[in-house]
Amino acid sequence: MTWRRRLLFAAPLAVVAAGGAGFYTILRRMQAQNYDPHALPSPLIGHKPPAFTLPGLNGGPGFSNTDIAAPPQPMLVNWFASWCIPCAQEAGLLYALSQAGLPIWGIAYEDKPEAIASYLGQYGNPFQRLATDASGLTAINWGVYGVPETYLIDKTGIVRWRWAGAITDDVLQNRLNPLLRQYS
Amino acid sequence: MKRLIFILLLLPCLAFAQMVSRDGVTLTQDQENRAEAIGDQLRCLVCQNESIEGSSAALAHQLRVIIRQQVVAGVSNKNIMAYMVQRYGIFVLLKPPLSPLTWLLYASPFLAVALGFCAAWIARRSRPPPPAPLSAAEQERLQKLINT
Numbered sequence: 001m002t003w004r005r006r007l008l009f010a011a012p013l014a015v016v017a018a019g020g021a022g023f024y025t026i027l028r029r030m031q032a033q034n035y036d037p038h039a040l041p042s043p044l045i046g047h048k049p050p051a052f053t054l055p056g057l058n059g060g061p062g063f064s065n066t067d068i069a070a071p072p073q074p075m076l077v078n079w080f081a082s083w084c085i086p087c088a089q090e091a092g093l094l095y096a097l098s099q100a101g102l103p104i105w106g107i108a109y110e111d112k113p114e115a116i117a118s119y120l121g122q123y124g125n126p127f128q129r130l131a132t133d134a135s136g137l138t139a140i141n142w143g144v145y146g147v148p149e150t151y152l153i154d155k156t157g158i159v160r161w162r163w164a165g166a167i168t169d170d171v172l173q174n175r176l177n178p179l180l181r182q183y184s
Numbered sequence: 185m186k187r188l189i190f191i192l193l194l195l196p197c198l199a200f201a202q203m204v205s206r207d208g209v210t211l212t213q214d215q216e217n218r219a220e221a222i223g224d225q226l227r228c229l230v231c232q233n234e235s236i237e238g239s240s241a242a243l244a245h246q247l248r249v250i251i252r253q254q255v256v257a258g259v260s261n262k263n264i265m266a267y268m269v270q271r272y273g274i275f276v277l278l279k280p281p282l283s284p285l286t287w288l289l290y291a292s293p294f295l296a297v298a299l300g301f302c303a304a305w306i307a308r309r310s311r312p313p314p315p316a317p318l319s320a321a322e323q324e325r326l327q328k329l330i331n332t
Contacts, residue, residue, distance in 0.1 A: 043269075136242075145243060
């Protein structure tokens with residue numbers, strides 16, 4: 001066989017091998033939960049959140065966009081719901097983060113007050129402030145397409161990062177922590 | 185006369201007969217057609233290969249309601265699309281717009297054709313030259329072989 005023929009036979013094999021390596025990497029990263037093929041880039045990044053005013057839980061104080069316009073340190077806004085399974089998965093990590101001094105504000109997405117209260121009772125309340133978006137319309141203005149979603153807001157009130165899905169240890173270490181250092 | 189007045193009074197009912205209700209919003213058939221045309225061009229963010237119009241996800245339902253409310257309010261198609269893109273980015277459009285991000289996507293058929301021509305040209309160039317025509321002696325020998 002001439003080298004040309006060998007190349008001809010090797011080319012499809014090389015394509016299959018490269019494709020296989022690519023798929024293997026994607027699957028491995030999906031398993032490690034630091035890659036979500038359905039995740040979208042948020043158009044909110046680089047901008048301030050849209051205007052909103054949301055009530056709190058059971059008549060408590062909620063918050064509005066002006067309350068997060070200039071936080072003293074970088075903060076997270078976490079969209080969650082008691083009916084959402086990945087929310088419960090990240091609840092422990094959020095609680096630990098809040099205990100370590102990171103301000104996390106929560107917005108309950110399309111949820112009932114009693115369900116929110118019992119969820120926070122069960123998993124611990126990591127939120128400095130809590131608002132409720134019962135209709136889900138504010139979520140649409142933020143471009144939220146599922147829960148949980150977590151937004152990093154810097155000291156100038158600008159959204160720097162959005163994570164759709166549960167925050168895992170890996171996401172915290174490789175993505176969130178470097179950003180928190182960068183914007184603190 | 186009385187009958188005529190009665191019929192005339194019933195005429196506005198015809199307008200209501202043309203009204204349809206979808207996702208809890210009442211609108212005319214024309215408006216509904218417009219809303220469906222918009223929804224067909226938008227991706228459902230939850231089940232990402234379905235349109236908003238075809239999806240049964242709760243978010244798709246909410247977006248259908250918003251589209252219909254805006255259609256009834258007289259918002260233009262362009263502005264309704266802009267409303268969606270502002271919130272969810274160009275990924276929400278099932279047909280991506282021409283932008284620096286999608287240049288490669290739209291150029292790919294032309295690139296593929298150009299690549300094909302290149303391959304054909306290289307294959308043609310590297311083909312060995314045709315053999316030289318037979319010499320007189322070879323012709324003679326060939327004739328002999330044929331004739332035997």
